[in-house]
Structures are given as structure tokens and as C-alpha cells.
Amino acid sequence: MNRLWKEFSKGLWKELPPFKLVLGLCPVLAVTNTANNGLGMGMAVIAVLTLSNFVVSLLRKLIPPKVRIACFIAISATLVVAVELLMQAFSYPLYQQLGIFVPLIVVNCIILGRSEAFAYKNPPLLAVADGLGMGIGFTLSLTFLGSLREVLGAGTLFGVAVMGDWFVPLKIMVQAPGAFICLGVLLALMTYAENVQRKRKGLAAVQGATHDCGSCGGCANVAKSQ
Amino acid sequence: MQEYFLLFMGAMFVNNIVLAQYLGNCPFIGTSKESGVAVGMGGAVVFVAVMAAAITWLVQRYILLPFGLDYLQTLAFILVIASLVQFVEMFLKKMIPALYKSLGIFLPLITTNCAVMGIALICQREEMDLLTTVLFAFASGMGFMIALILLAGIREKLAVRRLPMAMRGTPIGLVLAGLMSLAFFAFKGMI
Amino acid sequence: MKEEIKMIVVLSLICGLSGISLAALKQVTAPAIEEQVLTYVQAPAINSVLSDHDNNPIKDRKSFDVDGRTVMVFPAIHDGKLTGVAFETSGKGYGGKIGVMVGFSLADGVLSGIGITTMKETPGLGSRVADLSYTSQFSGHAADSVKLKKDGGDIQAVAGATISSGGTVSAIQNAIGIFNALKNSFGKGWS
Numbered sequence: 230m231n232r233l234w235k236e237f238s239k240g241l242w243k244e245l246p247p248f249k250l251v252l253g254l255c256p257v258l259a260v261t262n263t264a265n266n267g268l269g270m271g272m273a274v275i276a277v278l279t280l281s282n283f284v285v286s287l288l289r290k291l292i293p294p295k296v297r298i299a300c301f302i303a304i305s306a307t308l309v310v311a312v313e314l315l316m317q318a319f320s321y322p323l324y325q326q327l328g329i330f331v332p333l334i335v336v337n338c339i340i341l342g343r344s345e346a347f348a349y350k351n352p353p354l355l356a357v358a359d360g361l362g363m364g365i366g367f368t369l370s371l372t373f374l375g376s377l378r379e380v381l382g383a384g385t386l387f388g389v390a391v392m393g394d395w396f397v398p399l400k401i402m403v404q405a406p407g408a409f410i411c412l413g414v415l416l417a418l419m420t421y422a423e424n425v426q427r428k429r430k431g432l433a434a435v436q437g438a439t440h441d442c443g444s445c446g447g448c449a450n451v452a453k454s455q
Numbered sequence: 456m457q458e459y460f461l462l463f464m465g466a467m468f469v470n471n472i473v474l475a476q477y478l479g480n481c482p483f484i485g486t487s488k489e490s491g492v493a494v495g496m497g498g499a500v501v502f503v504a505v506m507a508a509a510i511t512w513l514v515q516r517y518i519l520l521p522f523g524l525d526y527l528q529t530l531a532f533i534l535v536i537a538s539l540v541q542f543v544e545m546f547l548k549k550m551i552p553a554l555y556k557s558l559g560i561f562l563p564l565i566t567t568n569c570a571v572m573g574i575a576l577i578c579q580r581e582e583m584d585l586l587t588t589v590l591f592a593f594a595s596g597m598g599f600m601i602a603l604i605l606l607a608g609i610r611e612k613l614a615v616r617r618l619p620m621a622m623r624g625t626p627i628g629l630v631l632a633g634l635m636s637l638a639f640f641a642f643k644g645m646i
Numbered sequence: 647m648k649e650e651i652k653m654i655v656v657l658s659l660i661c662g663l664s665g666i667s668l669a670a671l672k673q674v675t676a677p678a679i680e681e682q683v684l685t686y687v688q689a690p691a692i693n694s695v696l697s698d699h700d701n702n703p704i705k706d707r708k709s710f711d712v713d714g715r716t717v718m719v720f721p722a723i724h725d726g727k728l729t730g731v732a733f734e735t736s737g738k739g740y741g742g743k744i745g746v747m748v749g750f751s752l753a754d755g756v757l758s759g760i761g762i763t764t765m766k767e768t769p770g771l772g773s774r775v776a777d778l779s780y781t782s783q784f785s786g787h788a789a790d791s792v793k794l795k796k797d798g799g800d801i802q803a804v805a806g807a808t809i810s811s812g813g814t815v816s817a818i819q820n821a822i823g824i825f826n827a828l829k830n831s832f833g834k835g836w837s
Contacts, residue, residue, distance in 0.1 A: 251484075251625050252481070253481070254480035254481050254484065255477055255478055255479070255480045255481065255569045255573075257480075258477045258480055259476075259477035259478075298537075298566075299537060302533055302534070302537055302566070303530075303534065306529055306530040306533045306534070307530060309529050309530075310526065310527060310529050310530050313526075313529065314526060328580075329573060329576045329577065329580065332528070332529040332532075332572075332576060333478075333569045333572060333573060333576070335529055335533050335572070336533065336566070336567045336568065336569045336572050337567075337569070338481055338567055341567055401637070405474060405475050405477060405633075405636045406633045406634070406636040406637040406640070407633070408477065408633070409629050409630065409632040409633030409636055410629070410630050410633035410634075411633075412629050413625075413626045413627065413628070413629030413630035413632075413633060414626070414630065416625055416626040416629065417619075417621045417622045417626035417627075418621070420620075420621035420626065421619075421621035424620060424621055434620045434621075435620070436620055436621070436623035436624045
């Protein structure tokens with residue numbers, strides 16, 4: 230039970246994607262122009278991540294190590310197509326909003342990364358806990374970033390006006406430059422908060438979170454071949 | 456002719472794949488610390504993107520659509536791209552070792568590079584023909600390479616400057632990318 | 647050798663299973679997807695081109711066969727009586743296919759309105775065929791000789807966009823042909 234909680238909760242803060250574990254940036258930047266889109270994308274990622282972790286973990290004894298990446302890709306692609314179909318059937322406007330970023334979930338490093346780093350080595354229950362935790366963390370981050378950009382860029386939150394008449398929306402925040410700058414500043418702020426804590430404990434300051442390739446499937450291959 | 460020129464410039468600058476379309480951001484931030492690495496990664500992306508776009512176009516046109524399997528697009532495309540990358544890697548290793556040496560280590564990264572798959576998907580959604588697809592993929596890949604090399608140049612300069620500790624690494628990379636994206640907005644008036 | 651066989655077996659097993667399960671899921675979701683596409687993509691156009699109605703044209707839709715082609719017809723029903731129909735046709739524009747939803751009023755056999763559903767015309771130029779100032783010319787127009795002014799008709803083309811205007815007009819002529827062919831079978835469809 231303890232172990233289960235540990236694997237679940239690490240995705241919520243200690244290894245919170247994409248802030249602590251800088252992975253899968255494309256959807257993070259692309260669909261967070263409104264809180265609603267961020268939430269929708271997050272839900273799709275939760276579904277795919279949890280299920281792919283579960284399936285990979287179930288089959289982990291069957292999948293030969295040499296073709297494991299191909300198997301991971303096939304499994305996650307199947308789940309992504311399933312999510313695509315379900316999204317079209319039950320939430321077509323969201324499907325239109327997210328556009329090509331729904332099929333692109335399949336190349337999101339988080340999915341492959343968790344299969345490779347966790348699910349392939351652990352039993353199903355733990356893998357599900359890990360996937361759920363990471364997925365929920367990812368969703369919260371995306372929703373937060375989406376809310377921030379929507380409030381600053383359009384003066385609304387989930388489509389409801391929240392700022393007074395005095396507020397002049399910074400259009401740039403809902404466009405590409407705002408996405409990059411917002412995420413960069415948030416990452417820096419989180420590192421700053423961590424550094425303040427570390428200083429109190431007498432530890433040296435660390436630099437901003439790095440793009441963590443270690444747990445990404447494709448990158449792991451590179452490390453090996455080098 | 457003019458039409459193709461506009462398509463080319465549009466895909467390379469105005470709708471730059473990284474800075475305006477949000478595709479391929481992981482390698483954009485991850486491999487932009489040195490310009491040498493950036494050139495290698497950019498080259499590999501151009502190479503694979505063109506081949507992947509052409510092959511996925513053929514797969515869509517001659518396999519998926521005739522059999523009514525277009526809902527399997529995502530699955531088919533990723534499998535095609537993954538095996539293409541493997542194949543290119545093997546081919547380069549055997550036939551052109553010099554090129555393999557400079558591009559080889561970036562190739563496996565490209566399977567999970569959403570720019571490649573993204574370009575292939577955009578071509579399908581816009582219902583382009585084969586020639587347009589190849590041209591668009593090439594121009595988009597070049598756009599990725601240009602953005603990557605520019606960012607790497609700036610980050611190399613910044614590496615020796617004094618920055619607040621918390622801004623170093625990825626955060627400053629993202630902020631710089633934002634400023635570049637703002638600069639690329641200027642191209643919008645061009646076409 | 648044994649390992650290689652296992653590799654191939656496992657990979658094809660996974661692919662086969664995923665293919666089967668996706669095909670099943672596709673079967674299950676297909677009606678819901680069609681409903682959603684119609685509701686979100688076509689419904690606004692349908693409702694704007696049909697005359698007064700108190701039914702849900704999407705729910706009551708029916709397919710008809712004309713010259714070997716299947717046309718999806720959306721009815722307007724008022725007080726239990728069929729008053730009009732709408733269906734989509736397409737013409738060739740400057741940037742590609744222009745989809746036009748054409749509505750007919752049954753009582754007097756005139757066009758009750760048209761709406762552009764899909765197009766890829768040049769923004770600000772050809773795209774103005776979707777503007778009300780252009781489309782409203784067709785509301786109440788007799789359903790026989792729809793022609794542009796330059797061809798001796800009375801439809802004012804969008805300035806600088808003759809090809810796009812011609813595309814919509816040919817789509818409408820096409821629709822009129824279908825309407826005349828089906829006119830007598832509509833009554834049997836809905837009562």
C-alpha cells in the first residue's frame with residue numbers, strides 16, 4: 230500500500246511533468262491557450278498513459294528486450310487511436326480544437342518514457358499507480374498553465390470572464406511566444422523556490438530543471454548506442 | 456512556380472514548425488546547447504521528414520484509403536516512421552559511414568520527434584498532392600533546422616554570461632525561444 | 647533463432663490484437679461519430695439555409711440515390727409537413743473543393759438559402775463567397791437558371807474572385823439537378 234502511494238504521489242510533485250520532468254513539451258505549449266484545452270489534453274494523456282503502463286506491465290515478461298520499443302509504440306499507438314475515436318464520438322469540438330495534437334500523443338515522450346523507465350520493470354498495479362500519478366500531475370500542470378495564459382491573454386477562465394473592464398488582454402500570451410515565455414518563467418520560479426529551500430538547509434543552489442532525456446525511450450537508445 | 460515559392464517560404468518562416476506550430480519542441484530545447492549538435496539534429500530531421508512525409512503519403516493514398524482504414528492513420532504512420540528510422544540508420548551505417556557518423560546518434564531520437572509525424576499529418580489534413588507534400592516537408596524541416604541553429608548560437612553565447620541560477624538551463628532556453636517566436640511573427644506580413 | 651521467432655510472433659500478435667480491437671471500436675463508435683460531425687460541422691449551415699422548421703433536420707436525415715451517387719438529404723418539417731430540404735454539393739474553386747449546403751423550399755420550388763461548409767479559398771478574396779452579402783443573393787432565387795452576371799445570369803460575383811464564385815454557382819447548379827431528379831420522391835420519404 231505504502232509503495233503504491235509512493236509511486237502514485239511522485240507524479241504529483243517530486244517528478245511532476247512537465248515542470249520537474251521536462252518532457253513532452255509540444256502539447257504543453259500548443260494546447261494550453263485555454264484552460265479547457267489543457268484539461269482535455271490532460272485527460273486524454275491520463276487515459277493513454279495509465280492503460281499503456283498497464284498493458285506494457287502485463288506483457289513485460291512476453292516482450293523480448295530487443296523489440297521492446299517497437300512493442301511500446303504499437304501499444305501506445307493503439308490506445309491513441311482508441312482515444313481519437315472516442316473523442317470524436319463524444320466530444321467532437323474538443324477533438325477539433327486539439328487538432329493534430331491528439332494523434333501526436335503517440336510521440337509524446339512521457340508515454341514511451343514511462344513504459345521504458347517504469348512499466349517494463351514493475352508489476353501492473355504499481356505501473357497503473359505510476360501512470361495515474363504522472364497523468365494527473367501532467368493534467369494539473371497543463372490546466373494551470375492553460376488557466377494562466379487564458380486569464381492573461383483573454384481575460385477569461387474556462388470561457389468565463391474573470392477580469393474587470395480595466396483589464397486589457399495581452400494577446401501575445403495565447404499565442405506561441407507567450408507559451409514559451411510562460412513555461413520558461415514558471416520553470417525558473419519553481420527552481421528559485423527550490424533554491425530558497427536548499428539554502429535554508431545549507432545546500433548549494435541548483436540550476437533550472439534540465440530537459441530530462443534519461444527516462445525517454447528514444448533517448449535511452451541513444452545513450453546505449455554511444 | 457510562384458505558388459510553390461510561397462508555400463516554401465510560408466512553411467519555412469511564416470508558419471515555422473517550431474516557433475509557430477509548436478512541433479518538435481523537445482529536441483528544439485534538448486539539442487540546442489551547441490551549434491555542432493544543432494546542425495546534426497537539423498540535418499537528420501530534414502532528411503527523415505522528407506522521406507517520412509512521402510512514404511506516409513503513399514501509404515495513406517494506396518493502402519489506408521482504398522481499404523477504408525483511414526482511422527488507423529496514427530498507428531500506421533508511427534509504425535512507418537519508426538521502421539523508416541531504423542532502416543535509414545542501418546542503410547547509412549553500411550553505405551555512407553561518414554554521414555552516419557554525423558547524423559547517426561540523432562536518428563533514434565527522431566522516432567519520438569513530433570515534428571516528423573506532425574509534418575506528415577499536416578500534409579494529410581491539408582490534402583496536399585505528392586509534390587507539394589515533399590516540398591512542404593523539406594521546407595518545414597529547413598525551418599526547424601534554422602530555428603535550432605539560431606537558438607544554439609544564442610545559447611552558446613549565453614553559456615558564458617552570468618545568469619540568475621534559477622534561469623540557467625531549460626528556462627532561459629524557453630524564454631529565448633519565446634523571443635525568437637516573437638521575432639518570427641514579423642514574417643507574417645511578408646506573405 | 648528461437649529468440650527471433652519469439653520477437654516476430656510477439657510483434658505480430660500485438661499488432662493483430664490491436665487491429666482487431668480497433669476495428670471493433672470503430673464499428674461501435676461510427677454512428678456516434680457521424681452524428682457528432684453532422685451536429686458540429688454541418689448543423690450551423692443546415693439550420694441557416696432551411697426555411698422555418700420545428701424538427702431536428704440532422705436526426706431526420708435520409709439518404710437518396712441519384713445517378714449512382716448517394717446524397718444525404720436534411721428535411722425541414724413544420725407542423726408535421728415537409729416544407730423544405732437541404733443537401734451538400736461541391737464545386738471546384740481556386741484553392742480546391744468548395745462545399746456548399748443548398749436549401750430548397752418545396753412549396754414554391756425556390757432556393758431557401760445557401761451556406762459554405764468547407765473551402766480553401768484565398769483569405770480576404772475568394773473566401774468572401776462565404777459572406778452574407780454574396781450568399782444572400784441566392785435566398786428566394788428561382789431554382790432554375792442560377793448563373794453569374796458575366797454568363798448572362800443575375801448573380802453578382804465576388805469582386806476579384808470569379809473562380810471561387812463560379813465554383814459555388816456550379817455547385818448550386820449541381821444541387822438543382824439533384825433536386826429536380828429527387829423532387830417527387832421527397833414526399834414519400836417524410837410525411
